[in-house]
Amino acid sequence: MATEPESLFVRATGTAALLRTRLPEALHHPKLAIVCGSGLGGLQYTVNQELKVEIPYQDVPGFPQSTVPGHDGKLVFGTVGESSTPIVLLVGRAHFYEGHDMGVATYATRVCKILGVEIMIVTNAAGGLNQTYNVGDIILLNDHLNMAGIVGFHPLRGSNAEDFGVRFPPMSDAYDLELRRRAHAAWKIVLDRTPGNPRRLHEGVYAFCAGPSFETRAECRMLRTLGADVVGMSTVPEITVARHSGIRVLAFSLVTNKSVLEAGVRGDDPQVQGMRKDELEEFLGRGKANHEEVLETGRFAAEDMQALVKQILADIHKP
Template sequence: MDVIAHPRTYERATETVIYLRSQLPDVLQNPRVAIVCGSGLGGLADTIEDEPKVALPYENVPNMPRSTVVGHAGKFVFGLVGPKKLPVVLLVGRAHFYEGHSMDLVTFATRVCKVLGVETMLVTNAAGGLNQQYAVGDIMCLNDHLNLPGFVGMHPLRGPNIEEFGVRFPPLSDAYDLELRKLTHQAWRKLGLHKQKRRLHEGVYAFLAGPTYETRAECRMLRSFGADVVGMSTVPEIVVARHSGMRVLAFSLVTNCAVLEAGPRGDDEAVQAMSKDELTAFLSKGKANHEEVLEAGREAAKDMQALVKQILCDYAEL
């Protein structure tokens, strides 16, 4: 698969922005914040005001890749948030590398946001919890990441540098904006969310290419590397956002707890007397599935929407 950036990426992004602005009233033409809605989190579109609001399906937008994943609607939603009427654009659904898209297409919407004039990207995802202190439904604010596909060349900045966006060798040690993370914890307490069962963490996101969920051995390896959650998105977008000079805030919703213990051996005494159905149930304990991801997203939607809206309202005051 070709992972080299398309030589006309800047021109294509500009074409896309020209189309988007042709569909928007003046007040929505220059969003300050872009919000990427991960699996099951499309309800974040409810954080914006009812009017003015413009939804544009990706299928009608020039150059945009199509998402084929359940839980990803595939549309831009432009609107205003809060008393300061902060202009934002939501990306309800994203393209994933595992769908067969090139890294250039996976990150194309991020490039479009830069050309639109977006200054901050707020990125969300559904992820598996590796840290055993995390529970299903908890939210993790990213403060670092592991880009495993990037180690072997599946990197969104591979190829000739696109000077219109950024420098050849962008640093990532400051990828996750500290002021915005500070704002997040303040918003969490301001809303009283610290008094309930769901917890807010900070930690490290491990990005894998997917689409399979991880094996037990892979989960143990990732945890030993310092990863707190694992998923199949977000990092390429963050790399490109930082290359483009945008500020980044990112959240993972913990939708399942990864299985870290080693699987049973075929010669274990405990399994010798088990029937086929019992063996299947024994091995399947803790197995992840996409329906579980979507359900956890639905359960956490109210808190995620409240948190994001409060952060955006506070951000408008900066």
């Protein structure tokens, strides 16, 4: 009887083999993968359109269905750049908060490894904890806080999948320095092409929380005190599994809202005495995050994010 980790490897290998039956031979071994976060599905248009295959997640054994608005739930295979480098995009992701366990939520990353992916670019929409960040800024991640993992919801929990990686993989090198250097160089090129562009590229730390509720004011202050610059509900499980599998990682957060850090007003505060109920609700709700805002900011920033990723891809695989 197969052990659990062996079963994971066998299942991922079987899924990869099935996907290849749907693909032309030129796309059998993608070297790059891009995970498209909320509102960032437009990254699929970085793919050369003449050789492109779309496969819905529902047609892939073992892939969970995405239930979140802004996540299409499909694989897009194609090529990028003048060198026609094969690539796969995960347009939409499965989240832990949707009810999937960590193994299911990161299964696509395991399949990417079997397919031959060497570099994974992960994107997400996030709340800005660092108050110097503006909505629409792009954050190049250089570290993370795995808040869910710290309390036991870790994607590598259980028997180690030896066919993929070691029992205790280091995470101090999770965010590839060479790729980050390339990202900064690529951003300079993007800015040179768009003079007057107000969007900024920062480096920062991402805090992963399980969700699906947005964080409280006290939680935001705690995360900021711990060193986090942005906060979200994805990415870190995928990155952890990618590094366990030997895949190099580059990750970006798009700041879609500024997290509220100041303490809420007290009920005995003089300024709220005499306010009507609707006025109190409006007063307390200032700065409150919502998913529609996340999607709208993603649409607004899509062109710059696409331009940055496209330039990075062109630099990584020049003909």
